[in-house]
């Protein structure tokens with residue numbers, strides 16, 4: 126047994142990593158799994174806000190690493206789901222407070238406690254990113270259908286390949302089918318054509334995501350949300366289930382082509 | 388020194404220095420190398436250094452760290468020779484050469500011009516992603532794509548069995564007979580010798596094209612066998 130450790134990375138900031146970590150964690154936990162997420166963005170913590178747990182923080186990840194508390198004490202239990210935990214980032218430290226081997230040790234301890242560990246990584250390809258991927262069994266690259274975000278994703282994939290972390294899988298976030306149709310946005314096909322890695326989900330642009338994040342209520346908890354459905358589908362694919370890609374816009378050749386893609 | 392077997396052995400090559408590691412741990416060998424550089428500053432200053440690391444396995448962060456340490460000391464790491472395929476791949480990703488001509492006596496006297504001969508090619512069997520730079524004093528063959536933000540700089544020819552959306556430079560040392568060819572170069576940045584070309588945008592199917600110099604100007608033609 127032992128948990129799977131998954132890191133979400135992007136290169137570029139602001140593409141939706143933190144959003145995705147919160148939503149995938151919630152979706153997996155709502156399905157009965159034991160899940161711990163770690164905010165790897167030391168000094169810029171915000172996973173706690175998106176999950177609505179900011180006022181419960183006592184200890185953080187650096188406290189565990191530096192031995193000021195036990196692991197269990199830094200695991201904040203979610204207010205909705207009994208087996209969902211957050212290990213927050215330290216806000217008043219910087220990334221040099223953590224090393225890759227600290228992360229490996231921490232995750233090894235966590236593996237016995239939960240089924241999934243999901244790590245939110247900071248933007249960039251420096252120390253904080255290296256810390257976040259050190260313990261990962263698999264990495265998910267998250268990007269937006271936007272030239273600069275895709276270029277950064279490509280750079281990160283190259284680094285992961287060079288460090289023999291295996292080939293990551295891909296989430297395309299904030300896709301707007303109307304803009305794609307008007308050729309104002311890269312299509313999922315354009316992104317896949319360049320990155321050439323396996324797609325595990327497309328999340329549509331959805332205002333509800335921003336509202337949910339501000340209120341500390343990830344959209345994956347809302348059965349009516351389209352973006353929430355997309356995150357729930359990704360959670361199922363992580364567990365190895367085959368779920369067809371959502372028909373974000375029925376009838377166009379793009380989507381029928383994508384549905385045929387493995 | 389009381390140790391009968393040195394941790395690191397340094398030889399002069401025709402075009403630089405070759406440091407050969409012993410079986411000691413990497414930390415020890417590296418410390419020995421840095422010590423030598425500190426002790427014999429002028430000998431190493433500005434030198435091109437090739438490293439023979441035997442079977443040791445290196446990942447990108449380790450090698451790039453070493454390269455940075457060396458460059459801070461005025462030493463330019465240009466090649467890492469290894470029996471480990473992982474280390475070879477790492478070196479290629481960092482744009483380091485993985486083969487050096489062994490310092491056999493007859494080769495030592497050969498003129499430099501013959502160096503980038505036909506037989507010398509670097510083989511890259513995968514897509515080069517953004518941020519990767521491959522530099523080689525010979526021909527480079529890529530089976531895969533060259534993505535935007537990736538660069539291939541060769542003193543010889545560049546042949547890409549794939550799509551190029553990054554930069555490819557053939558004849559980087561001034562060889563006017565060098566060429567670039569690829570299956571789809573319509574979104575590439577192309578340089579041959581000192582000249583640059585902006586390919587015409589693709590209309591319809593991708594076609595394999597060859598770019599070469601004629602009277603100092605880049606020309607293109609369909610890439611066909613002969």
Ligand SMILES: Nc1ncnc2c1ncn2[C@@H]1O[C@H](COP(=O)(O)OP(=O)(O)O)[C@@H](O)[C@H]1O
Pocket residue numbers: 135137138139140141142143144145298299300328329330331332334335336338352
């Ligand atoms: N699918 C989406 N639709 C609309 N807004 C989104 C979506 N995904 C993320 N956002 C918004 O984008 C912003 C950046 O997201 P965040 O998760 O903080 O990015 P990162 O962690 O990569 O820096 C947030 O305001 C978030 O609410």
Ligand SMILES: [Mg+2]
Pocket residue numbers: 142143144166171245246247
């Ligand atoms: Mg974030």
